[in-house]
Each structure stands twice: as C-alpha cells, then as structure tokens.
Amino acid sequence: MSxxxxxxxxxxxxxxxxxxxxxxxxxxxxxxxxxxxxxxILALLTGLVALTALFETENQLFPVQRSLIPINADQIxxxxxNDPWNSGTSSASSKSSDGSNNTFTTRQSKPKVIIEGxxxxxxxxxxxxxxxxxxxxxxxxxxxxxxIAEESIGRGFKKSIPITVAAGIIWVLVALGYRxxxxxxxxxxxxxxxxLTEFVEVFLFLLCAMTFINTMTQLNVFARIRSWLQESGxxxxxxxxxxxxxxxxxxxxxxNLTTAVLMGAVVSAVGxxxxxxxxxxCVNIVVAANSGGAFxxxxxxxxxMVWQRGTLSLADFPRLLxxxxxxxxxxxxxxxxxxxxxxxxxxxxxxxxxxRLKPGAVEVICLFLGTVxxxxxxxxxxxxxxxxxxxxxxxxxxxxGWSRTxxxxxxxxxxxxxxxxxxxxxxxxxxxxxxxxxxxxxxKKGNDRALxxxxxxxxxxxDTLIFFYGVIMCVGGLGVLGYLELLxxxxxxxxxxxxxxxxxxxxSAVIDNIPMMYAVLSTEPAMSKSEWLLITLSAGVGGSLxxxxxxxxxxxxxxxxxxxxxSHLRWTPIVLVGYFASILTHFMVNGM
Numbered sequence: 001m002s003x004x005x006x007x008x009x010x011x012x013x014x015x016x017x018x019x020x021x022x023x024x025x026x027x028x029x030x031x032x033x034x035x036x037x038x039x040x041i042l043a044l045l046t047g048l049v050a051l052t053a054l055f056e057t058e059n060q061l062f063p064v065q066r067s068l069i070p071i072n073a074d075q076i077x078x079x080x081x082n083d084p085w086n087s088g089t090s091s092a093s094s095k096s097s098d099g100s101n102n103t104f105t106t107r108q109s110k111p112k113v114i115i116e117g118x119x120x121x122x123x124x125x126x127x128x129x130x131x132x133x134x135x136x137x138x139x140x141x142x143x144x145x146x147x148i149a150e151e152s153i154g155r156g157f158k159k160s161i162p163i164t165v166a167a168g169i170i171w172v173l174v175a176l177g178y179r180x181x182x183x184x185x186x187x188x189x190x191x192x193x194x195x196l197t198e199f200v201e202v203f204l205f206l207l208c209a210m211t212f213i214n215t216m217t218q219l220n221v222f223a224r225i226r227s228w229l230q231e232s233g234x235x236x237x238x239x240x241x242x243x244x245x246x247x248x249x250x251x252x253x254x255x256n257l258t259t260a261v262l263m264g265a266v267v268s269a270v271g272x273x274x275x276x277x278x279x280x281x282c283v284n285i286v287v288a289a290n291s292g293g294a295f296x297x298x299x300x301x302x303x304x305m306v307w308q309r310g311t312l313s314l315a316d317f318p319r320l321l322x323x324x325x326x327x328x329x330x331x332x333x334x335x336x337x338x339x340x341x342x343x344x345x346x347x348x349x350x351x352x353x354x355x356r357l358k359p360g361a362v363e364v365i366c367l368f369l370g371t372v373x374x375x376x377x378x379x380x381x382x383x384x385x386x387x388x389x390x391x392x393x394x395x396x397x398x399x400x401g402w403s404r405t406x407x408x409x410x411x412x413x414x415x416x417x418x419x420x421x422x423x424x425x426x427x428x429x430x431x432x433x434x435x436x437x438x439x440x441x442x443x444k445k446g447n448d449r450a451l452x453x454x455x456x457x458x459x460x461x462x463d464t465l466i467f468f469y470g471v472i473m474c475v476g477g478l479g480v481l482g483y484l485e486l487l488x489x490x491x492x493x494x495x496x497x498x499x500x501x502x503x504x505x506x507x508s509a510v511i512d513n514i515p516m517m518y519a520v521l522s523t524e525p526a527m528s529k530s531e532w533l534l535i536t537l538s539a540g541v542g543g544s545l546x547x548x549x550x551x552x553x554x555x556x557x558x559x560x561x562x563x564x565x566x567s568h569l570r571w572t573p574i575v576l577v578g579y580f581a582s583i584l585t586h587f588m589v590n591g592m
Contacts, residue, residue: 163470252296461558505538
C-alpha cells in the first residue's frame with residue numbers, strides 16, 4: 001500500500017480544494033470510456049434538439065414557424081421598433097396582432113429588423129450631390145482598385161489595407177455631411193452600429209468555419225480524401241465535376257458560405273502543387289454554391305430576406321431550380337476543356353502512411369456535421385442568427401480539444417510523484433501551467449493527443465476577414481449617403497423592371513448583394529411574381545462574377561491561397577455567359 005492512499009494529509013485537500021477536485025475530474029477524463037460517455041451525452045442532447053425541431057416543423061424541411069412569435073419582424077419594425085433613420089429614442093411598446101400586450105425595451109438599433117423592415121422615405125437623407133458624397137465615391141473606387149491590384153503592387157501588400165482605410169474615411173465624410181446638412185449625427189451612429197453588427201455575424205461565422213477546416217487539416221482529413229481519390233482513379237476533371245455537384249446540392253441546406261469553405265478545402269488537398277487547377281475548381285465551386293443557394297430561402301441571406309418579407313412563398317423558390325442549374329452547368333461545361341487532363345499521381349506507401357487519419361479526426365468530422373445541422377436548426381426553429389449555432393459548435397470543438405490534452409496534466413503529476421517517492425501535493429506545486437501542458441502534449445508521448453484549437457485559430461486568413469469588414473463598411477456608408485436607394489430607384493424608373501433586375505445582379509458582383517437587395521425591398525417596386533423571382537435569381541448568382549462579390553467567394557479566398565481576385569477574373573467572361581443563360585432560361589420557364 002502506498003502512503004498516498006492512507007495519508008490523511010494527502011486526501012484531505014481533495015475534500016476542500018476546488019482546484020484538486022477539478023484535477024480529479026481531469027484525471028477521470030483520461031479514461032477513454034469516460035470521454036466517450038461525455039461526448040455520447042452531448043451527441044444525444046444535440047440529436048434530441050434536432051429531432052424536436054424536425055417534428056415541430058410539420059414535416060417541412062426548414063420552414064419558419066411564425067406562430068411561435070406574437071408578431072412578425074415587419075410588424076416589430078413598423079409598430080414597435082424605432083426607425084434608426086428617424087428618431088433616436090430607444091424603447092417603445094405596442095399591442096400585438098393577437099390582442100396581447102407586448103412591450104419591448106431595446107437599444108437604438110436592431111440589425112435584422114433594419115434589413116427586413118421598411119425605411120421611412122419621408123425622412124430619407126439624400127447626400128448624393130454633396131461634396132462629401134462625391135468624395136466618398138472616389139475614395140471607395142480608389143480603395144477597391146488598390147485591393148484588386150494586390151498582387152501587382154508589391155510583396156507584402158494586402159487587399160485589406162486600402163479598403164479598411166477607405167471605410168474609415170467614408171464614415172468620417174458621412175458624419176461631416178450629416179452635420180453640415182443639419183441632420184442628427186446620431187443617425188450615422190446607429191447606421192454604423194448596424195453595419196458593424198452585420199460584419200460581426202459574417203466574421204464569426206467565417207472564423208468558426210475556418211477553424212473547423214484548419215483542425216480537420218491538422219488531423220489529415222483532407223489528406224485522406226486526397227489519397228482516396230488518388231487510389232480510386234478519379235481524374236482531375238472528375239474531381240472538378242464531383243466537387244461542383246456536391247457544392248450545388250449542399251448549399252440549399254448548409255448555405256453557400258459553409259459549402260464553399262468545405263469544398264474549397266477538398267480541392268486544395270486534391271490539387272496540391274497545382275495552383276491553376278485549384279483556382280479553376282474554386283471558381284466552379286463559387287458558381288455552384290451561389291447557384292444552389294438561389295433556389296432555396298436558406299441558401300443565401302438575400303433569398304431569406306425576400307422570403308421573410310412575404311414577397312415569395314416557400315413554394316415559389318423551386319421555380320428557380322432549372323435557371324440555377326443552367327447558371328452553374330453552362331460555365332462548368334465551358335471550363336471543362338481547360339481543366340488539367342490526367343489524374344493525380346498515385347499515392348506512394350509513404351504518402352498513404354502520412355495521410356492516415358489521426359486520433360480524433362472522426363470525432364471532429366461528426367462535430368462539424370452536427371454544427372451545420374445545429375446552425376440550420378437554430379435559424380429555422382428558434383429564429384436565431386446562424387452564427388450562434390456555429391459559435392456553439394466552436395465551443396464544443398474547444399471542449400473536445402481540451403479533453404485530448406488534459407491527460408498531460410495527470411501524467412506529469414504521476415511522473416513527479418514517482419520521481420519524488422512520496423506524497424504529491426498539487427497545492428504545493430501550484431496549478432499546472434497550460435502552456436507547459438501543451439508543450440508536453442507535443443512531445444513524442446503526447447504527439448497524437450495534442451489538439452490545440454487556439455493554434456488553429458491563429459492560422460485563420462485574417463486578411464480576408466478584415467477585407468470583408470472594409471467592403472461591408474464602405475458599402476454601408478454609401479448606403480447611408482443615399483447612393484444605393486438612388487441607384488435602385490432610378491434603375492426601375494428608367495430601365496424597367498426586367499432590365500433593372502439584370503443590372504442589379506451585375507452590380508452585386510462589386511457591391512455586396514445584401515445591401516443591393518435591401519435597397520430594392522426599400523423602394524417597394526411594383527413587380528410581378530416572375531420579376532421578383534428574377535431579382536432573387538440575379539442578386540443570388542450575380543456575385544459569382546467576381547471573387548469578392550459573394551460571401552462564398554470571400555470565404556474561399558481565406559481557405560485557398562491559390563484562389564485570388566485575379567485568378568477568378570480570368571473566368572469572369574465565362575461566368576457572365578452562364579449568368580445571361582440562366583436569365584434566358586428563367587424567361588422561358590417562368591415568363592417575363
């Protein structure tokens with residue numbers, strides 16, 4: 001019997017010290033059966049939530065249960081919430097449509113309501129002809145041009161630099177313009193907060209997705225897929241079509257951003273050492289993901305906005321299926337002859353050995369798939385922003401990473417106990433340093449168990465995320481000045497509905513499609529069902545013309561360094577052919 005088991009001094013601290021109690025819990029988790037039990041419980045709870053959501057949605061895939069809330073978003077905006085473009089008050093109350101009194105006290109802005117609601121045109125501020133407005137346009141064009149010329153300017157120059165500076169200058173000009181015209185500067189503050197909130201949602205979503213991708217890359221998930229494709233005899237052209245097909249049919253469910261990031265990681269592994277092939281596949285994935293998201297209310301935020309406003313019903317979106325297929329298939333067929341011929345080189349024995357899945361890979365894959373399902377359920381069932389589901393999944397991933405590295409603490413404690421030959425007190429040694437634990441986990445004994453999620457966060461493509469901030473803030477500033485609504489209103493008045501819808505789709509490749517769709521919804525043009533389907537299609541797929549025209553393209557630039565603005569620009573004419581082919585197909589299927 002060891003003295004440690006019978007010594008009251010050794011056992012007494014465990015009854016009093018929370019630190020030692022946590023150490024005991026950590027030691028218990030080093031047993032594989034205990035870890036499996038913990039994750040089985042988490043998986044069961046996630047499954048119960050998913051099943052509950054499916055049963056509550058009345059046998060439809062992801063419909064919004066409007067009966068769960070007393071009033072819809074548009075009613076909240078018009079009757080309860082204050083228009084950030086008008087007054088600066090922060091609370092109000094109203095009586096809901098079902099007769100119950102519902103009092104809402106809130107901050108000055110509510111981003112989602114601003115997007116979905118109606119702007120009071122009587123108080124719309126128009127600074128498009130002021131010197132601040134004109135200078136803002138010049139600053140935006142210059143910043144955007146410098147970002148596009150990232151590769152040719154010089155080594156170390158990043159696309160986020162000019163666009164971030166331009167965003168700050170534009171918002172200063174917006175504030176100066178409002179002050180000079182005698183408008184309340186508080187309106188600018190509220191609008192800036194709204195745009196920042198919009199960016200934060202996309203930023204955190206991309207951050208979570210990229211962290212999962214980086215973690216699966218570390219665990220050889222994509223290297224294993226690459227080896228499997230090599231051994232299965234898939235050619236480069238087969239991989240080109242397989243990844244595009246999966247992206248098209250997955251994006252209506254998992255949204256185009258998640259789909260593009262996942263498929264981009266696959267082609268980056270398959271085309272390792274072939275940057276031109278990877279860039280071409282990424283263009284195909286962006287077009288496929290955006291096309292697939294156009295015929296589903298959950299595939300893109302623009303389609304969701306149209307659906308939630310009641311402009312199109314759930315049954316209307318399948319009418320865009322055939323035009324969406326044409327929008328992807330036509331460019332893919334035109335790109336096919338240029339796809340690299342042959343097949344990836346057969347994997348050697350050494351490659352096969354190095355591409356084996358590391359311990360924890362299967363669990364991380366299941367966590368990622370569960371996160372995608374949970375994100376969809378959060379959004380469709382609980383009416384919560386999708387980013388909450390992704391952040392919850394990131395938390396579970398970090399919990400899993402901790403469970404794989406926590407064993408090092410107890411092992412080091414045991415080693416120290418054996419070396420000392422006597423009682424071992426954690427209170428005397430202090431709390432084990434996390435950095436030392438991770439360093440030990442990377443040694444030969446702990447190498448297979450180390451899973452530092454924060455290291456994967458460091459590998460995120462921060463330049464892409466900050467560039468996206470600059471784009472959203474620049475476009476938001478131009479919208480506050482009145483340019484987006486002016487563009488939308490004049491387009492419908494001068495060109496007519498069909499031509500205006502086509503033009504807005506083209507402009508969404510440069511100006512983010514979310515504010516463009518918001519501007520259209522704000523003007524409330526008198527359009528037929530076919531014309532509303534056309535604007536939904538064009539705004540959804542028009543962003544495929546440039547890599548920065550959609551969230552899918554921006555996210556993919558953060559995954560693959562071979563995919564850049566210029567590499568996408570090479571194929572823009574072919575993508576443009578698919579864009580007009582899909583519009584012609586829409587006219588044939590749904591009428592003009």
